[in-house]
Amino acid sequence: MPVDQPPGTVGNLTHEQEAKLQEFWKLALKTFGVKSEETKQSSVSSFNVADDDDKHGQSREFQQALADMSPEEIRVTYWNMVKHDNPDSLFLRFLRARKWNVKKAFIMFISTIRWRSKEIKVDDDIMRNGEALAQKQSQSADPAEKKKGQDFLDQMRLGKSYLHGVDKNGRPICVVRVRMHKAGEQSEESLERFTVYVIETTRMMLPPPVETATIVFDMSNFSLANMDYAPVKFMIKCFEANYPESLGAVLVHKAPWLFSGVWSIIKGWLDPVVAGKVHFTKNASDLEKFIPRDRIVKELEGSENWEYKYVEPQPDENKAMEDTAKRDVLVAERQEIAKEIQDATVSWLSASASKDKEAISLAEERRNGLINRLREHYWVLDPYIRSRSLYDRTNVIKGDGKVEFYPGA
Structure with missing residues (x-):
């Protein structure tokens, strides 16, 4: 079914919202260690949020992330977090959540990076090991x-x-x-x-x-x-x-x-x-x-004749994860695409700053193409870094990223 793009999302941004997204990217690239004229003036070390507006203690987590994590570690954690998503979409979530206050949104983002990497270990443990590890532990x-x-x-x-x-x-x-x-x-x-x-x-x-x-x-x-x-x-x-x-x-x-x-x-x-x-x-x-x-x-009490049934992890369903050489090649390819997106983003920021419409159009076209490549490449990499889930076993999540809840519908 067709789905409209809500306001404040990719493809439906006002000029002011796009400017906020670009400001966010400048801070991110600076924090990732990317050096360019566009990031030179950006600084985040003094950022904080007042205690009465920091329900989950994210200012503290933000400062800890900057102290504990290298720029490269933050950068890699971010691109791992993106997965098959659009990197702009991910940033826009934080901006919308903080009502387009770039400083508050960035604190929230970096504290999330630390939470994923250092505390809960989302990608390196929970999703990498998944149900198969639980079966082994049991x-x-x-x-x-x-x-x-x-x-x-x-x-x-x-x-x-x-x-x-x-x-x-x-x-x-x-x-x-x-x-x-x-x-x-x-x-x-x-x-x-x-x-x-x-x-x-x-x-x-x-x-x-x-x-x-x-x-x-x-x-x-x-x-x-x-x-x-x-x-x-x-x-x-x-x-x-x-x-x-x-x-x-x-x-x-x-x-x-x-x-x-x-x-x-x-x-x-x-x-x-x-x-x-x-x-x-x-x-x-x-x-x-x-x-x-x-x-x-x-x-x-609806009319869909469907019941939940759990299918246990199957032998060799994670065979691809044993091929670490292939995994490393694919991870390197993904990081190369990510760096190309970073470079294309710098070009987009530069063209926007100079208000060169032709350069903006060319930068956006190149950037969008790279973002699509990143999404497609994720699904090639996925079997090597994510343990299969119930929804892979039941063919709800397809190998190419398509989702099918209603086969034959």
């Missing part, structure tokens, strides 16, 4: 390792949270079956790992220009035994601090009356913009305002 003789693997796989096998289908706006749907969670059953580390794994897997299912997902919290048969504030707080931090502008709609479905007290607490933790995306639905008719009935699964 068979370990070491009780601590065994529990790590079992905790992660239990959540996958239960379908505590799963991805299936798209809403009326083409956004992938993540269903969280709250009744499947019992406080204390899994470690906090395992819950956080699973949460990031689901978010990152959802990112693999965002075909441009779609940039957000819809979450359905299925509250049927909810009891207070299912309530656990720690993972809720972690999820809020993820979406507010590290995955900005990733939520399209949040549907709280069939919440019982006893949830009202819980919601009053959670709502107080939410940024007003995020809280504004939350909608309460009571039945399939309410869900239909967001999701066509034939795409609402029967479990949610």
